[in-house]
Amino acid sequence: MTPMKTVRRLSFWSIVVGMVIFALKLCAWWLTGSVALFSDAMESIVNVVASGAAWFAIRVAYTPADENHPFGHHKAEYLSAVLEGVLIVVAALLILREAALAFYLPHxxxxxxxGLSITAVAAVGNGIWAIVLMRTGRSARSPALVADGRHLWTDVITSAGVIAGLLxxxxxxxxxxxxxxxxxxAANILWHGWHMVSASVQGLMDVAxxxxEVAEIERIVRANSDEALEFHDLKTREAGRARFIEFHLVVPSDMTVERSHAICDRIEDALEDEIPGARVVIHVEPAHKAKNGDNRG
Known part of the structure; x- marks a missing residue:
C-alpha cells in the first residue's frame, strides 16, 4: 500500500476509533457521575471533530497540483493541525470550568x-492508536496525522491523570x-495545544x-555535482510531506547546456531518491558567479 493510501485510511479510521472511545468514556461518566470522567469524555468529542478535520485536510493535501495550485495543496495539513491545537485548548478550558464547579459542589x-475499568480500557486503546498515527505520520511526512496522534496522546495523559486522581x-x-x-x-493539555499550534504555524510560514536534513541535502549535492565548481545560496522550506529545495550551481563557463543539464538531473534524482517529497529547483550559473570557491566537498 502506498504512503498516500495508508495515510488516508488511517485518518478515516481515526474517526471511527474516536467515536468508540467517546462512547466508552461517556458510559464511564454516566456510571460514576465523576466530573473528571465527564471532562475526559468531553475531550473525546474534540478528538472526533479533530479527526474528521484531519481526514478532510489529508484528502485535500494529497490532491495533485493544478492550475491554481501549481505547487500542490500540502499546507492544508497544517490548517488541520492548527485547528486540532485550538480544539485541545477549548477542551482544556471546558475541563477547568467543570473542575471549578466541582470544587463548590463535591459528591x-x-x-x-x-467506571475506572472502562476508562482504563479506553486509555489503552487510545494510546495504541496514537502511537500508530504518530509513527506512520512521521514516516509519511504527514503533519495532520502526527498532530492527530499527539492529540490522542494528550487524551491518554488526561485519562491516566483522571484515573490516578479518582483512585x-x-x-x-x-x-x-x-x-x-x-x-x-487541563494545564498539561493547554501546554500540548500551544506546542501543536506553534509548530503548525511555523509550517504555514515556510519554515526551513x-x-x-539541511546537512544531508548538502552532502547529497556535493556527492553528485562532479564537474561543477560549487553550489551556493541553498534555501529550503517544508510544506507537509513536501521539501522544497533551491540553490545555485556554478559550472565552468565553457560547459555545454546539455552537460550542465545532465549534472542537474543527477543531483535532482539523488535528492528525490533519498529525501521523500523533495521538490528541487537548480539555477545554473557561469564560473564568474562563484562565491565560495570550491564548495563541492
Missing amino acids: ALEAPGI LALATGWLWLDPLMAIIV VDPA
Missing part, C-alpha cells in the same frame, strides 16, 4: 470500579482530589527544514 462517586480520592475520601486532578491535567 461521592457511584460504581467507581466499573486517590477513593482511598482517602478527599473528593476535592477529583477536580484538582482535572485541573492539573531542520539542520540535520
Whole structure:
C-alpha cells in the first residue's frame, strides 16, 4: 500500500476509533457521575471533530497540483493541525470550568470500579492508536496525522491523570482530589495545544527544514555535482510531506547546456531518491558567479 493510501485510511479510521472511545468514556461518566470522567469524555468529542478535520485536510493535501495550485495543496495539513491545537485548548478550558464547579459542589462517586475499568480500557486503546498515527505520520511526512496522534496522546495523559486522581480520592475520601486532578491535567493539555499550534504555524510560514536534513541535502549535492565548481545560496522550506529545495550551481563557463543539464538531473534524482517529497529547483550559473570557491566537498 502506498504512503498516500495508508495515510488516508488511517485518518478515516481515526474517526471511527474516536467515536468508540467517546462512547466508552461517556458510559464511564454516566456510571460514576465523576466530573473528571465527564471532562475526559468531553475531550473525546474534540478528538472526533479533530479527526474528521484531519481526514478532510489529508484528502485535500494529497490532491495533485493544478492550475491554481501549481505547487500542490500540502499546507492544508497544517490548517488541520492548527485547528486540532485550538480544539485541545477549548477542551482544556471546558475541563477547568467543570473542575471549578466541582470544587463548590463535591459528591461521592457511584460504581467507581466499573467506571475506572472502562476508562482504563479506553486509555489503552487510545494510546495504541496514537502511537500508530504518530509513527506512520512521521514516516509519511504527514503533519495532520502526527498532530492527530499527539492529540490522542494528550487524551491518554488526561485519562491516566483522571484515573490516578479518582483512585486517590477513593482511598482517602478527599473528593476535592477529583477536580484538582482535572485541573492539573487541563494545564498539561493547554501546554500540548500551544506546542501543536506553534509548530503548525511555523509550517504555514515556510519554515526551513531542520539542520540535520539541511546537512544531508548538502552532502547529497556535493556527492553528485562532479564537474561543477560549487553550489551556493541553498534555501529550503517544508510544506507537509513536501521539501522544497533551491540553490545555485556554478559550472565552468565553457560547459555545454546539455552537460550542465545532465549534472542537474543527477543531483535532482539523488535528492528525490533519498529525501521523500523533495521538490528541487537548480539555477545554473557561469564560473564568474562563484562565491565560495570550491564548495563541492
